[in-house]
Amino acid sequence: MPYQLENRPPDLRESMYFPEIIRGIGTITKHFLKNLFFSRDANPDILARKRGGFGHSDNVTLQYPEERAPYAPAYRGLHRLVPREDGKPRCVACYMCATICPAQCIYIEAAEYPDDPVEKYPAKFVIDELRCIVCGFCVEACPKDAIRMDSGEHTPPSYERSAQIWDEKRLLRGPPVSYQYDPWLRRGSPSIPPDKLEEMRARAKPFPTVATDEASQTPGFSVRALAAEAKDRAQAARK
Amino acid sequence: MAEEKKPDAAPPKPPGPPAPPPPKNPGFVTAIVDGKEVVVKPGTTVIEAAKAVGIDIPYYCYHKRLSIAANCRMCLVEMSNAPGGKLMPACQMPVAEGVTVKTDTPRVKDQQRATLEFLLLNHPVDCSICDQAGECKLQDYYMAYDRQPSRLDVPKVMKGKRVELGPTVTLDQERCILCTRCVRFMREVAENPQLGVAQRGNESFITTFPGQPLDDKYAGNVVDICPVGALTSTDFRFRGRVWFMSSARSVCTGCARGCNTFLDYLNDVTYRYRPRENDAVNEEWMCDDGRTSYKYLNAGRVLVAREGRGANAQPLPRKVAPRRAAEVLLPHVAAGSLAVLLSPVASLEDLLVACKVAKEGLKVGEVYAGGRADGWQDDFLKRADENPNRKGLELAAAAYGLAVRPFADLVAAAGAGKVKGLWAVGTEVPDAKAAEKLGALEIVAQSYGDAALAQHAAVLLPASPHSEMDGTFVNFEGRAQRFEMAYFPKGESRPHWALAAELGAALGLPLAFASGREVFAALGPQLGSALGDFAWDSLPSTGSRLGIVPLAAGTVDGRLPGNRDRVPSETTEDYRRAMSRTS
DSSP states (O other): OOOOOOOOOOOOOHHHHHHHHHHHHHHHHHHHHHHHHOOOOSSSSGGGGGOOTTTSOOOOOOOOTTTOOOOOOOOSSSEEEEEOOTSSSSSSOOOOOHHOOTTTTEEEEEEESOOOOOOOEEEEEEETTTTTTOOHHHHHTTTOOOEESSSSSOOOSSSSSSGGGOOOHHBBBOOOBBBTTTTHHHHHHHHSHHHHHHHHHHHHHHHOOOOOOOHHHHHTTHHHHHHHHHHHHHHHHOO | OHHSSSSSSSOOOOOOOOOOOSSSSSSSSEETTHHHHHHHTTTTHHHHHHHHHTTOOOOSSSSSSSSSOOOTTTOOOHHHHHHOOOOOETTTOOOOTTOOESSSSSHHHHHHHHHHHHHHTTTOOTTTTOTTTOOHHHHHHIIIIIIOOOOOOOOOOOOOOEOSSSSSSSEEEETTTOOOOHHEEEEEEEEOOOEESSSGGGGGGEHHHHHHHOOOTHHHHHHHSSSSSEEEEEETSOOOOGGGGGEEEEEEEESSTEEEEEEEEEEEEEEEEEEEBBBTTTBBBBOHHHHHHTTTSSSSSSSSSSSSSSGGOEOOOTTTHHHHHHHHHHHHHHHOOOEEEETOOOOOOHHHHHIIIIISSOSEEEEEEEOOOOOOOSSSSSOSSSOOTHHHHHHHHHHTTOOOHHHHHHHHHHHSSOOOOEEEOOOOOOOOHHHGGGGSSEEEEEESSSGGGGGGGGEEEEEEOOOGGGGGOOOOOOOEEOOOOOOOOOOTTHHHHHHHHHHHHHHHHHOSSHHHHHHHHHOOOOHGGTTTTTTTTTOOOTOOOOOOOOOOTTTTSSTTTTTTOOOGGGSSHHHHHHHHHHH
């Protein structure tokens, strides 16, 4: 809260000086006693915690490793390559992201599917997260909605540089996405069983013409689930 | 009676249309295109006339070396003499005297938009997969003339997606806009009509005759002339994106014709050859064998000098290598048992320096010509001699008074024991079996690749092929053609002329050159008037292109930080600064 100060000459009480001193000491004392006798709101939903009202301490420090503030839905997190329902990447190696990337941290090598209507896929898709400046241009440039930064997590720290270079195996994760115009749904694909294809067609959604946040467009998507996943992975890695 | 019936005089003729005015420029046709007066030869089409005054009329099916089909309807313009004020195809209508042509009226623009919408109706939006992206006239014209969203609300017509037309060409029938350029090319230029259009209407597609592949040796050109992504090169498919690649003006090394090419490269890898226009040599065509002849530039290269063969091979430092080579050759020079093998795949500059070293350093009186074995020949472009510079070899040898002897003589001489040492500038040999017999010799070889004769070399020096040097090839007609360096020599390889000059310096000759240009300036006069009016700096600048040069992505793909493709001087920062200071 910005503190509004009116630009006026001091009134009688203020020019007497002492009443204001005492009022200030009173304010300090009030906060002191509140923080002395009350504790923080322990609501697990961090963003909904009350602070500073009656019954709550002003202190809102997060107990960091155990409590973490969730990122906003629009947070540009770690990249992911969006999978199709059959586990292949949506990416067709068109190099748009590598072309627009101002840090030039994306390296792609294309290869050809023998049996998929999409014909092309990234045999190598490497992002150097150390070079990445997290601008999100790759997501905007992608014509296939094949790369997203909706994972809600930042790049995990590591002790080796090589661990910051994410290849397509590590990047391909998260909930699959299908749109009605997708070639493998329109034409069918010999690599997808027919019943699976029907199911995919039923799940496919029309391509959005308005930009909304991706979290709300992806069924089953949850920042928290992803964060928990990441936490479990980290714990598994520690063991 | 009869006299009375006889008219006194012929009745006046009814007034017809006024006689056309005499031509403004006799012998030429004068017309007005968009308010600009053009004077062209009779028979010139409106497209060419407009091009002459810098007006671009869009077209898909028109090609100046093919017959006119006028079926894409993209070039319709308003002409003052059109019947009923109809729009006329500019690619097909010759300019007539006094005609006014308008190419930017609302009617024409509306027509262009409608035509593009029609052509794009069933076109799959495959740009992210399609190899034509970046070179696609549909994309270019859509952005320039259309920019409308699709109004199609029924499913698009589906056709064959990956039709293997033949060994070199893959067709995507959906992307085809049926301009029939490829059909006309096969019929008129390749004179082997293997392509045609089947079916009718929006179900038509380009195809070969049933069961017959598109196996003509010039089929690769249909990929170049295809204005959209329908015909793609099987060899280049999905190998890379063209906007990253730079193009160097080069010459094909597949045969003695010396077709002018663009060498498309990125990060020291040659990705493809494209034919470059040169009316005198190859118009703008190229054979398929030439198209795929780039592979030796990338793979199997020798990158470090080497001493000893087989299991005893030791890498040699660059500084030491020419001295070691000289030590190997000198005893043979003294004994007179040394032969020099020159390869007609090396450039003219290479061979000039090599001949100078052979004559003055190694004291030989004759050189043997190696080179690749003969291949097929036809009456269009391909020559049986698969070496780009045999004529250059002869000229360079003649310039230094050396006799040129065929490779078979070298094998015979080696068999007879007259030759015990060999200096090979380029290890291409026509006869691999005979090359095995040369394995017993003490060989100093300068080689691009690590095969055949290079395996037997006592000292092997890594050489740079034409993609990594500036130089000249002399084709079978004696036409000298420049090619330019695409990227710097790989590893420790250097052009043959540099290696030969180092060897010469080790033999005590005062030889040192900084560039191919310097070689030609120093030794070119030896050739006398053999090259006619050839000038070293005569490379035409049309069409060469700089790609988006990626920065080094450091650890991602193994390139070194700070790696850059070669950038011509006029685009360097220093140059721009200097220019801004002067202006």
